[in-house]
Amino acid sequence: MVRVVKSFTKAGQQAQDNRIKQSFELINTQLYSVEERIRSQAREFDPAVDGYISYACESSGKRLRPALALLVGGATGNICPGHLDLAVVLELIHAATLVHDDIIDGADKRRGQPTANAKWGNTISVLLGDCLFAHALKxxxxxxxxxxxxxxxxxxxxxxxxxxxxxxxxxxxxxxxxDYYKIIEMKTAALFAAAAELGAFINEAPPEVIAAMKSFGMKFGTAYQIYDDCLDIAGDEKNAGKTLGSDLRKGKLTLPILHILNASTEAQRQGLSAAILRGSGGDVETLAVAALRQGGMAAAVAAGRKLLGEAMNLACELPATKYREGLRDLCASLGDLIGRFAME
Amino acid sequence: MVRVVKSFTKAGQQAQDNRIKQSFELINTQLYSVEERIRSQAREFDPAVDGYISYACESSGKRLRPALALLVGGATGNICPGHLDLAVVLELIHAATLVHDDIIDGADKRRGQPTANAKWGNTISVLLGDCLFAHALKxxxxxxxxxxxxxxxxxxxxxxxxxxxxxxxxxxxxxxxxDYYKIIEMKTAALFAAAAELGAFINEAPPEVIAAMKSFGMKFGTAYQIYDDCLDIAGDEKNAGKTLGSDLRKGKLTLPILHILNASTEAQRQGLSAAILRGSGGDVETLAVAALRQGGMAAAVAAGRKLLGEAMNLACELPATKYREGLRDLCASLGDLIGRFAME
Structure with missing residues (x-):
């Protein structure tokens, strides 16, 4: 797996994260506050529980949903305390879902660190996810x-x-x-859509602006999941900080694979199907190579870029401010990252 | 296990449930509406999900939390639509926690029916619990x-x-x-306390009445957990509809066992500790017998009855109505059930 795809990830995952984080410069101060507030949430729990909460909150990543809430806040008025609250809540919900996802996927690493289930087992992790979720909704x-x-x-x-x-x-x-789009719109993009929609709602933006921002979040979130799905097939395990190829091994059929299944002859399709159902290491490698060579990855990249283009157009409906440009730059960053998966 | 304790459960679990349900006669019409609304919640989900939701909602039991919310509603004013909403929300949260509890305990039956994890596996069950939880909070x-x-x-x-x-x-x-009390107050009684507190809150009862009802719910809920813990040691598997002795096998130290550990000599304590740590079928039986013979069960029964007496006194602070009597009767029913575990 790593050998096949290394050319797509020369700069490494860290550099990819940094490319996205460049779009956050505008909101660095507020993101720092959000980070502090996320960390301080652990203190709201019983001392017997707070260590688990801290660990789960610290390992949950790039803070994309908070960034989206803050940028939309700036682009539709002012970033106010409500936007920081929104950012914290959404990130805690995200952290809760990651904890449960890792149990379900049997993942032992996330962003280079042991997952909660690897560290404390499934029982504590089920409850830890529940705790985070309940606290976020509280x-x-x-x-x-x-x-x-x-x-x-x-x-x-x-x-x-x-x-x-x-x-x-x-x-x-x-x-x-x-069906794939429906699934990723629900499981991933819904939270991005809420970040952008409520970022505008908190500023009491007109209904059409709120609706446009919800759509922006939905498109951006969908593109982000497509990126993440491509990364699972063609990423670099060491830099991605997680086990790759796990989608295929677990039978999750993502856009690049669905595209090649759709474009195959009946005989090819039977071969691919058999490899998916067997799902061994070698089969996963075969499927990854097929996705790359037969244009599945290119089709997924095109779909992701199209969504990001539409999101950028929606952002254009907002007044010209540095935050609007921040939103467009965020789309451009993700577009660059997705673009790296296209066959060169 | 079953052999040891059958004398305590001659009438069977169904009859025990019926004893509690007698206290609900006053609110049967409203409980029927709550039941209908709980069942109708499944339709709020994607068609791919609603079958799981229906199953989880239908198998979750006696509707004690809804009954408490409704009785307190009647006892502090009128039972209004808000009380029905409260009842539905609390029961859905309860259903969510049961789904996750059954995963954690590896339980294959609940109330005589296969658990969600036995039916669909742990992955679907983790997510099903999350769905119910999110929906309840929504x-x-x-x-x-x-x-x-x-x-x-x-x-x-x-x-x-x-x-x-x-x-x-x-x-x-x-x-x-x-520590045992702290745990059961959080994991069980908190939801009963919310039912009673908010039953009064919805009626805009004076703060001291709201506080008294919260305390009522906390005491009743704590007594209920003590009853459930006794049932796990000395129930009747066929009628209880679940695997008994599972607390001990899973290392959950409940009040009867903690009492005998506390009252033992050092030598007895070492023997009991070894049996708990081994936790095989025979050891569990030995511990159950010890809890019965050495007064652990009697001490737990006394503790549960004391809490119910205090709860009844709190109910006495309310105006004399049939609903207040319903609350007192609910306490009396639970007291009768707990009483059956006392050594005769």
Missing amino acids: LSTNFSNGEISRRIASAASDVCSGEIIQTQRRFDLKLAIG | LSTNFSNGEISRRIASAASDVCSGEIIQTQRRFDLKLAIG
């Missing part, structure tokens, strides 16, 4: 406008339902590309 | 007073933290009785 009830907590809880519910549907459809070789 | 944001959803989310957070602490302290032979 924090969300602090908004004076109940509509905000309602939309956050609704997005969280979509995330969980999307995960169930994804699990049901594992190894389902009849999964349509439309 | 419903809770429909209350116009944000304080209600805040207190519900706070109780849910306590439940999860309590479960983590319980898991940490498995097989911890130094668990103090005070």
Whole structure:
């Protein structure tokens, strides 16, 4: 796996993260506050629990959802304390879902660190995810406008339902590309959509702006999941900080694979199907190579870039500010990263 | 296990449930509405998910938390639509925690039916619990007073933290009785306390009444957990509808066992400790017999009855209505059930 794809990840995952983080320069101060507040959440728990909470919060990544909430806040008015609260809540929900995802996937590493389930086992991890989730939704009830907590809880519910549907459809070789989009819109993009929508809502932006930002978040989040799915096939294990090829081994059929299944002759399709169902290390490598050579990856890259182009157009409807440019730059960064997976 | 304790459960678990349900006669109409609304929640989910939701909601039991919310509603004013909403939300949270508990305990049956994990495996069950939880908290944001959803989310957070602490302290032979109470107040009684507290809060009862009802719910819920812990040691597997002795096999030290550990000589203590750590079928039986013969069960029964007496006294502070009597009768029913575990 690593050998096949190293050319796509010369700069390494860290550099990729840095490319995205460049778009955050505008909001570094506020992101720092969000980070502090996320860390301080552990103190809200019983001392017997706070160590687990700290660990789960610290390992959850790039803070993309907080960044989106803050940038939209700036682009639709001002970044106010409500945006920081929103950012914290969304990131805690994200952290909760990661803890449960890692149990389900049997993942032992995330961002180079042992996962909660690797460290403490599945029992503590199920409960840790629940704790984070309950705490996030408790924090969300602090908004004076109940509509905000309602939309956050609704997005969280979509995330969980999307995960169930994804699990049901594992190894389902009849999964349509439309079903794949539905799944990733629910399991991933719903939370990005809530970040952008509520970033505008908190500023009491006009309904059409709120709707446009929700759509922006949905498109950006969908593109982000496509990027993540490509990374699982063609990333660099050492730099990505997690086990690669796990989607295929677990029967998760992602866009590059669905594209080659769709474009194959019946005979090729039978061969690919058999490899997916066997799912051994060698089969996964074969599938990854097929996705790259037969244009599955290129098609996924094109789909991701199209979504990002649409998101950038939506951002153009906002007044010209540095934050609007920050949103566009965030899309451009992700577009660059996805682009690296295209066959050169 | 079954042989040892059959004398305590002659009438069977179903009859025990019926004894509690007698206290619900007053609120049968409203409980029927709650039941309908719980069942209808499944339709709020994606069609791919609703079958799981229906199954989890239907197997979750006696509807004690809804009954408490409704009785307190009647006893502090009128049972209004908000009480029905509260009842539905609390029962969904309870259903979510049961789904995750059954994964953690590796339980294959609950109330005579296969558990979600036995039916669909742990992956779907982790996500199913998450779905129920997210949906419950989403419903809770429909209350116009944000304080209600805040207190519900706070109780849910306590439940999860309590479960983590319980898991940490498995097989911890130094668990103090005070720690046991702290754990069960969090993992079980917090949701009962929220039911009773918010039942009064929705009626805009005076603060001292709200506080008294919270305390009522906490005491009743604690007594209920003590009953459930006794049942695990001395119940009747066929009628209880679940695997008994599982607390001991999983290293959960409950009140009857903690009492005999406390009252033992050092030599007896070493023997008991060794049996707990081995936790085989025969050891569990030995421990159950010890709990019965050495007064551990009697001490737990006394503790449960004391709490129920205190709860009844708190109910006496309310105006004399049939609902107040319903609350007192509910305490009396549970007292009768706990009483059956006392050595005759």
